[in-house]
Amino acid sequence: PEVVADSVERARPQLYEVRERRVHPGRDEKILTSWNGLMLRAIAEAARALGREDYRRVGVANAEFVLANLYRNGRLLRTHKDGQSKLNGYLEDYANYADGLLALYETTADRRWLETARVLADSIVAHFADEENGGFFDTSDDHEALVARPKDLFDNATPAGNSVAAEVLQKLAVIYGDPELGRRGVGLINRLLDALAKHPSAFGRLLCAADFAIGPVREIAVVGPSESPETSALRQVFERSYLPNRVVVFGNQAASSDHIATLPLLADRVPINGRPTAYVCEQYTCQLPVTEPAALAGQLGVKTPT
Structure with missing residues (x-):
């Protein structure tokens, strides 16, 4: 086996040189x-x-x-x-x-x-x-x-x-x-x-x-700073679960008020006690807002991420 491997390695540069003389196959590089x-x-x-x-x-x-x-x-x-x-x-x-x-x-x-x-x-x-x-x-x-x-x-x-x-x-x-x-x-x-x-x-x-x-379509609104660990913990509940019929919107106190006004799922959605908060709704009728991942998982009927 070692003799064969050595022969292949010696032949490789020669084979490459011969191959390079051939017409190269066309490549489709358009985006x-x-x-x-x-x-x-x-x-x-x-x-x-x-x-x-x-x-x-x-x-x-x-x-x-x-x-x-x-x-x-x-x-x-x-x-x-x-x-x-x-x-x-x-x-x-x-x-x-x-x-x-x-x-x-x-x-x-x-x-x-x-x-x-x-x-x-x-x-x-x-x-x-x-x-x-x-x-x-x-x-x-x-x-x-x-x-x-x-x-x-x-x-x-x-x-x-x-x-x-x-x-x-x-x-x-x-x-x-x-x-x-x-x-x-x-x-x-x-x-x-x-x-x-x-x-x-x-x-x-x-x-x-x-x-x-x-349907039914789950409408999920998450209100809180996007970089907050508490916001991330809430998001992971639905991000790590299979919920195909859903829409998700995010509200941030630093976001444009004009943008928030155009999204009905964010209307009157505010953080509870200053903490990132999730609202689970259907046809714009929402369950009680939650701030804990386990509570959100319960409303969505999924497991809490570990």
Whole structure:
């Protein structure tokens, strides 16, 4: 074995030299907004569930890069490569990246991610809506002219933009108290109920949106300094638990009063005895506020993190 290993090591530089003479395989190095949105949600959720600060930093860096290079005045571009961003964004770009930003907001409590997700959602409604048949087109109303505007409804290797949009719009509807966003999100589900029942495997992500629509949805408001250990202890109760149908908002006394006023879940939500406090609600009706992780776990029906 040692003789063979020595022979391989001696041959390795020669083999590499010969290989370098061959035509190198092409590499696809472009950055796609939609795929980055998928990654952003995954890494933001992993950061919460696993308590990984490095994952959180990667998520923030991703959002800062995409919004600096592929985002202009509420609109997204599709692709970035070699310092150039181009092509109008498709529905999946808007939906997936808004979804990723919502997840990043839950991870960081930084309201800029939530506010940008709302802007993207408004752009989806304004520029992609199919007012006649419900749901959304894959291309915007100011995209290059096509014979027909495509409209993908099926979830495949990646989810359809319509499916992700249906869930994102519902979540933002709850967070902002905007029933019109909710109507838009549920509208597509209602139109596809028969297809969902007959061919569920074709609508994996849309079924998640349907499950959110059925509810119940847990509405969680956490009020207190984001850097406080007591706030972190409350957050870990739901961050380390599987609660898919939920929305989370954060209130900080140092936050903008205008921002707080736009979020009904934070209206009149104040810290109890000066301590970070959690409110668990359904349809904006809340249980008693709690300041202890064990009490919050009891209201949510989950185990207290150890």
